[in-house]
Amino acid sequence: MKKIMLPLAMVAVLALVPFIGVQYAGLDYLFGVVIPYAAAALFMAGFVYRMVDWLRRPVPYNITSTCGQEKSLDWIKQDRIESPSKPWHAAVRVLSEVLLFRSLFRNNKAEFRNGPDLAYGSSKWLWLGGLVFHWSMLVIVVRHARFFFAMPPGFVDVLDQMDSFFDITLPAFYITDALVLLAITFLFVRRMADAKMRIISLPTDYFPLFLLGGIVGAGVLMRYIAKVDVMPVKDQMLRLMSFSFDPPGEIGALFYVHLFLVCVLLLYFPFSKLMHMGAIFLSPTRTMLNNSREKMHVNPWRQPMKIRTYAEYEDDYREKMKKAKLPLEKE
Amino acid sequence: MSKYLPKQADLIREMEEKPSPLKGDHAKEEWWEMPVEFREGNFCFAAKPEVIEELGFPNPRKWIATDDDWKLPDGWQKTLMEGMRERIKKYRSLKLYLDSCVRCGACADKCHFFLGTGDPKNMPVLRAELVRSVYRGDFPMVEKILKGFAGSRKLTKEVLREWYMYFYQCTECRRCSVFCPMGIDTAEITIMVREILQLIGLNNNWILAPVANCNRTGNHLGIEPHTFVQNIESLVDDIEELTGVTVNPTFNRKGAEILFITPSGDVFGDPGVYTMMGYMLLFEHIGLDYTISTYASEGGNFGFFTSNDMMRKLNAKMYHEAERLGVKWILGGECGHMWRVVHQYMSTMNGPANFLEEPASPITGTKFTNAKATKMVHIAEFTADLIHNSKLKLDPKRNDHLRTTFHDSCNVARGMGMFEEPRYVLNKVCNSFHEMPENTIREQTFCCGSGSGINAEEYMEMRMKGGFPRANAVSKVKEKHKVNSLVTICAIDRASLPPLMRYWNPGVSVYGLHELVGNALVMQGEKKRTEDLREDPMTGFDDKEDDVD
Numbered sequence: 001m002k003k004i005m006l007p008l009a010m011v012a013v014l015a016l017v018p019f020i021g022v023q024y025a026g027l028d029y030l031f032g033v034v035i036p037y038a039a040a041a042l043f044m045a046g047f048v049y050r051m052v053d054w055l056r057r058p059v060p061y062n063i064t065s066t067c068g069q070e071k072s073l074d075w076i077k078q079d080r081i082e083s084p085s086k087p088w089h090a091a092v093r094v095l096s097e098v099l100l101f102r103s104l105f106r107n108n109k110a111e112f113r114n115g116p117d118l119a120y121g122s123s124k125w126l127w128l129g130g131l132v133f134h135w136s137m138l139v140i141v142v143r144h145a146r147f148f149f150a151m152p153p154g155f156v157d158v159l160d161q162m163d164s165f166f167d168i169t170l171p172a173f174y175i176t177d178a179l180v181l182l183a184i185t186f187l188f189v190r191r192m193a194d195a196k197m198r199i200i201s202l203p204t205d206y207f208p209l210f211l212l213g214g215i216v217g218a219g220v221l222m223r224y225i226a227k228v229d230v231m232p233v234k235d236q237m238l239r240l241m242s243f244s245f246d247p248p249g250e251i252g253a254l255f256y257v258h259l260f261l262v263c264v265l266l267l268y269f270p271f272s273k274l275m276h277m278g279a280i281f282l283s284p285t286r287t288m289l290n291n292s293r294e295k296m297h298v299n300p301w302r303q304p305m306k307i308r309t310y311a312e313y314e315d316d317y318r319e320k321m322k323k324a325k326l327p328l329e330k331e
Numbered sequence: 332m333s334k335y336l337p338k339q340a341d342l343i344r345e346m347e348e349k350p351s352p353l354k355g356d357h358a359k360e361e362w363w364e365m366p367v368e369f370r371e372g373n374f375c376f377a378a379k380p381e382v383i384e385e386l387g388f389p390n391p392r393k394w395i396a397t398d399d400d401w402k403l404p405d406g407w408q409k410t411l412m413e414g415m416r417e418r419i420k421k422y423r424s425l426k427l428y429l430d431s432c433v434r435c436g437a438c439a440d441k442c443h444f445f446l447g448t449g450d451p452k453n454m455p456v457l458r459a460e461l462v463r464s465v466y467r468g469d470f471p472m473v474e475k476i477l478k479g480f481a482g483s484r485k486l487t488k489e490v491l492r493e494w495y496m497y498f499y500q501c502t503e504c505r506r507c508s509v510f511c512p513m514g515i516d517t518a519e520i521t522i523m524v525r526e527i528l529q530l531i532g533l534n535n536n537w538i539l540a541p542v543a544n545c546n547r548t549g550n551h552l553g554i555e556p557h558t559f560v561q562n563i564e565s566l567v568d569d570i571e572e573l574t575g576v577t578v579n580p581t582f583n584r585k586g587a588e589i590l591f592i593t594p595s596g597d598v599f600g601d602p603g604v605y606t607m608m609g610y611m612l613l614f615e616h617i618g619l620d621y622t623i624s625t626y627a628s629e630g631g632n633f634g635f636f637t638s639n640d641m642m643r644k645l646n647a648k649m650y651h652e653a654e655r656l657g658v659k660w661i662l663g664g665e666c667g668h669m670w671r672v673v674h675q676y677m678s679t680m681n682g683p684a685n686f687l688e689e690p691a692s693p694i695t696g697t698k699f700t701n702a703k704a705t706k707m708v709h710i711a712e713f714t715a716d717l718i719h720n721s722k723l724k725l726d727p728k729r730n731d732h733l734r735t736t737f738h739d740s741c742n743v744a745r746g747m748g749m750f751e752e753p754r755y756v757l758n759k760v761c762n763s764f765h766e767m768p769e770n771t772i773r774e775q776t777f778c779c780g781s782g783s784g785i786n787a788e789e790y791m792e793m794r795m796k797g798g799f800p801r802a803n804a805v806s807k808v809k810e811k812h813k814v815n816s817l818v819t820i821c822a823i824d825r826a827s828l829p830p831l832m833r834y835w836n837p838g839v840s841v842y843g844l845h846e847l848v849g850n851a852l853v854m855q856g857e858k859k860r861t862e863d864l865r866e867d868p869m870t871g872f873d874d875k876e877d878d879v880d
Binding site: 002003006007010050053054055057058059060061062063064065066067068069070071072073075076077079082083097101103104106107108109110112114116117118120126130190194195196197198199200201202203204205207273275276279280282283284285286290291292293294295296297298299301302305307308309310313314316317320321323324326327329 | 343346347351352353354355356357358361362419420421422423424426427428430431432433434435436437439440441446449451454456457460479480481482505508509510511512513514515516519546547549555556557560561582583584585625626639640643644647648651652655673674675676677678679680682683697699700701702703704705707712715716719744745746747748749750751752755768770771774775799800803804
């Protein structure tokens with residue numbers, strides 16, 4: 001399976017690069033200062049570029065996908081979220097996609113049986129797995145604020161405590177660490193096991209999964225097993241946050257693996273399918289209002305157009321129309 | 332029976348025995364390694380040269396998809412790539428939907444063509460990948476560094492054959508878009524690909540011949556004005572014979588309050604004509620001041636399946652005629668894609684229609700505020716309002732010989748959001764209505780398998796496969812509730828569902844909603860009704876009752 005082995009090998013090589021670089025070539029400065037700055041800058045520039053690139057393209061037609069009753073007669077109940085007619089309806093629709101994966105929740109599985117017959121079963125695993133994956137990632141990213149700020153905002157602490165509710169290891173075990181690894185495994189396994197998923201998957205689908213798996217894996221190793229000293233890590237992150245170019249202190253090579261893979265992710269992000277993070281806020285079928293008969297939507301590039309007019313039509317058919325006693329403009 | 336229609340036993344054997352990811356069989360090859368095979372029954376005939384010439388489209392010639400040489404113009408790759416780039420600039424939707432798919436697979440088993448054929452390239456995600464793979468190759472630098480990684484490919488003849496095959500195995504029904512967490516609408520991609528394929532002369536006669544007809548004569552069927560009038564007058568005679576009531580439609584009449592436009596299939600096709608009779612009975616019943624145009628004599632719009640410019644050009648006739656006749660607003664008949672166009676494109680393409688008034692029912696006074704810009708009202712909205720205000724005298728028992736279910740047309744469902752009005756009307760005009768299973772109705776409704784201009788005779792095999800999920804859902808209510816009538820509000824459905832039902836569910840007939848309204852309407856001065864509009868005997872109204880009286 002080339003499309004799985006190629007991205008797996010890529011991530012393995014990418015993980016080895018900083019390990020060798022720091023352990024044997026003493027490239028701490030490159031991997032601890034230069035690359036993180038470059039990656040962060042390119043990520044931000046790339047993300048903004050992609051968003052602007054989408055936004056500057058016009059939306060010539062109203063193409064709302066209506067998944068519920070339109071607003072029509074007063075006594076018919078409108079489905080305000082699935083057939084939004086006011087901006088706040090659409091805002092709820094989009095936010096419920098972003099936060100709760102509303103459309104995925106509808107998912108079902110079609111099963112073909114001999115007969116022939118089709119049956120549709122409930123299928124919420126993708127919704128659950130996706131939700132666990134994305135929310136865990138978010139919590140993990142927010143948790144990391146304690147490395148980037150000397151005094152992280154209060155909610156970060158609360159989140160951290162909630163996440164380490166099961167205080168069974170030293171340092172305290174994070175629930176999201178386990179959840180995200182489980183979710184990544186699930187997302188990978190379903191791409192392998194399901195015949196439909198296997199044929200639609202591309203190397204670019206496996207790569208981010210392996211990359212995130214590598215990042216989380218290195219992080220987990222650092223925290224629970226190798227127990228990398230966090231103080232110099234935090235010092236280095238605070239230095240980066242204050243745009244300092246001072247060299248990093250003595251940190252274990254495993255940290256550089258973690259950091260470098262994050263940098264790779266940041267670089268890869270704006271130019272890949274991961275941009276769905278921004279795209280979901282712009283999808284015209286979901287953001288637009290189903291009010292296209294109520295309010296004229298303007299197409300910015302509309303040009304005047306020549307049509308076949310009634311006059312031309314009557315010219316062609318006048319005799320026949322006369323015989324059929326149809327009223328005419330010109331006798 | 333059509334020679335393009337496979338024997339049912341053969342088709343079932345193929346569906347059951349052919350390995351497919353739908354049934355959990357892992358494919359031995361990658362999708363881009365799977366060959367594209369055109370054979371009788373799986374493609375529509377190309378547009379005739381004279382049709383192409385009449386429309387002024389490029390590359391008129393005689394060819395057929397099974398030919399080795401498609402007689403493509405020189406530089407066709409460049410034409411297609413430039414056409415694609417231009418549209419990516421003009422449509423955010425296209426760019427966004429090419430960029431943002433994560434291949435999560437939620438759409439995979441939602442397409443009726445995938446469910447009916449098991450062909451992996453009919454999974455919406457792969458249908459779009461057919462284009463995405465070429466689009467990604469449009470960034471040569473990325474591809475040079477990461478060869479094979481991004482899954483990109485060149486626009487070869489084989490890829491072109493894929494496009495021509497699979498973008499005509501998509502009916503732009505938008506069912507996949509309902510399930511997509513990103514809201515990606517494959518219809519947007521299909522519309523664009525069909526549009527650029529026109530640029531090099533890859534097309535479909537069943538779409539372009541009606542387009543040319545519609546432009547010239549005013550309607551898809553190419554009916555000239557006098558014949559159009561004659562045909563409606565013969566329906567008037569039928570109504571008189573059946574009910575004893577004379578209805579009086581007028582044509583091209585200036586000063587009428589309302590212009591009524593419906594698909595020409597309702598004027599010429601069986602069973603559409605019965606729906607037309609229903610409309611006319613309804614208008615007579617309420618004394619509506621309306622007229623029918625022979626120039627804007629088509630509600631449907633096959634331009635929608637051709638290019639956005641062509642859609643606009645054909646649609647423009649509605650406003651042009653409404654303005655000439657000086658009507659107040661437009662009432663539209665039952666049709667699927669017609670209403671996608673009217674609801675979502677019309678005012679943007681050809682508005683504002685300031686010469687019209689905000690539509691209000693002359694009978695109930697209800698203002699249709701949801702149509703105040705476009706000024707066009709759907710007949711189901713109009714009739715629902717009449718019934719709600721008790722303006723119709725209805726005897727639903729007259730439809731007791733029909734045990735009904737309702738097929739939501741894709742465009743009206745997912746491109747308009749009209750679900751309740753037709754159900755309300757149906758429940759008021761008949762006593763037996765049963766919904767199909769929940770994953771097959773409303774926003775999850777299945778296409779008839781022949782939408783978006785692939786209702787061609789030579790495409791029968793694909794249509795029976797693509798329509799299978801719909802037919803299968805009907806079979807459930809047929810078994811459980813003895814349903815014998817499939818009611819729709821779409822002219823394409825009325826043309827395409829009868830053969831589908833004959834094939835998969837013999838004994839189920841297809842009706843338009845307003846045909847049932849016409850059956851149920853108690854008209855002033857009518858004679859005793861014992862037969863419905865298609866001259867089938869009604870239950871409980873037979874002559875025996877006369878003896879009892």
